[in-house]
């Protein structure tokens with residue numbers, strides 16, 4: 001029996017091979033990265049996941065785990081001939097116990113938050129992709145988001161998990177005792193492993209009491225320097241949940257996209273601060289800026305103000321396929337990094353005669369910049385070449401490294417950033433990572449080409465990472 005026949009014989013699993021049906025699983029969210037051809041397996045139970053992984057291991061075929069496919073570094077884009085293992089069918093949510101709940105890997109973050117909210121709780125992870133991004137994907141990427149400063153990233157939310165190892169065996173650490181210092185932290189190792197060490201089937205997710213009433217402040221600072229200078233004051237305010245930023249130009253783009261005029265000037269750098277029931281914060285920040293540069297929204301109309309930040313990615317997507325980068329720098333270097341990124345992009349664009357528009361925003365508290373580069377009106381109609389995109393990326397990432405920053409703040413490495421991993425972490429740490437990979441996945445069949453270069457000795461039909469472009 002061939003592999004697709006073996007997969008079809010597995011109970012609680014459907015299999016797609018038709019090119020049209022598979023199309024949505026082999027291209028990434030941005031449309032920039034495309035892989036395959038691939039078979040898609042869609043198991044509905046952990047047992048079926050194990051059977052799929054076992055069958056692929058027996059056939060020597062690579063497996064690429066995939067959740068909501070919202071990742072932005074091509075980590076779930078399959079190399080040619082791989083099996084995409086879609087976890088979306090594992091969508092059961094258990095009962096709350098000891099302040100946590102076991103959720104299937106395919107539960108979306110929005111569904112988990114609705115489940116929590118119905119019980120007066122929050123999952124504490126807020127991503128603009130939450131309607132599609134899954135619990136398993138969030139665990140595999142150690143996702144961050146708007147409320148990291150209050151609740152931590154996915155790593156802090158995860159109390160345990162169950163996973164299928166590359167040979168089909170099951171590792172069950174769903175409900176470890178609250179205190180457990182026995183041996184290496186296998187759960188912690190899988191969080192952020194981007195589907196390269198094991199397939200996560202269930203996650204024990206911590207829930208916290210939900211904020212009572214959310215208040216949002218938007219502050220239109222004339223410059224990024226002034227925005228950064230205000231961070232210590234804002235961080236000191238009680239009940240702070242999120243501290244985000246957007247270039248004024250990015251806010252203006254969202255305003256135009258939504259046909260909703262911005263309520264404040266868009267000449268500089270906006271800061272969005274969200275609080276848990278703290279309307280008095282508005283009084284404290286009054287000294288930072290004149291009244292006509294501050295807007296306040298309570299629980300009823302907070303989304304009307306937040307949308308100028310939360311819908312930026314949507315506004316960018318409506319304008320074209322961007323080159324997307326997610327970087328971070330120490331807060332002290334934030335304004336310089338923003339300036340250096342804009343300058344580096346302009347230099348590369350000018351040298352190629354292609355106008356590029358940087359759309360910049362991110363998570364201010366963590367010194368995070370989301371850099372979205374859109375072709376301007378004078379760009380060639382067919383967009384830009386992959387070679388040009390790589391030059392833009394290199395120009396931005398060199399600036400970030402020079403300022404002591406990170407080439408990936410929260411999206412991970414995937415295939416898109418893997419060439420930069422060694423620059424960031426050094427050869428010794430990358431060699432150690434490879435030994436970790438070999439210990440979990442000695443045959444190298446789990447998501448080959450994500451995070452680490454595929455090993456030459458294991459290549460059969462070329463570089464799977466290159467196939468995914």
Ligand SMILES: Cc1cc2nc3c(=O)[nH]c(=O)nc-3n(C[C@H](O)[C@H](O)[C@H](O)COP(=O)(O)OP(=O)(O)OC[C@H]3O[C@@H](n4cnc5c(N)ncnc54)[C@H](O)[C@@H]3O)c2cc1C
Nearest residue numbers: 067068069070071075134136137138140143144145195200
């Ligand atoms: C509009 C938008 C906003 C975003 N905002 C944020 C943000 O604020 N913060 C942030 O951190 N990210 C953000 N992201 C990126 C993305 O949503 C997150 O990385 C998310 O965690 C990915 O989840 P997913 O289910 O879509 O995973 P996928 O994209 O399907 O996969 C991502 C990686 O995880 C692996 N993987 C997925 N599921 C499993 C599993 N069950 N077991 C093992 N490996 C698995 C894949 O192989 C791949 O390497 C955003 C993306 C978009 C499109």
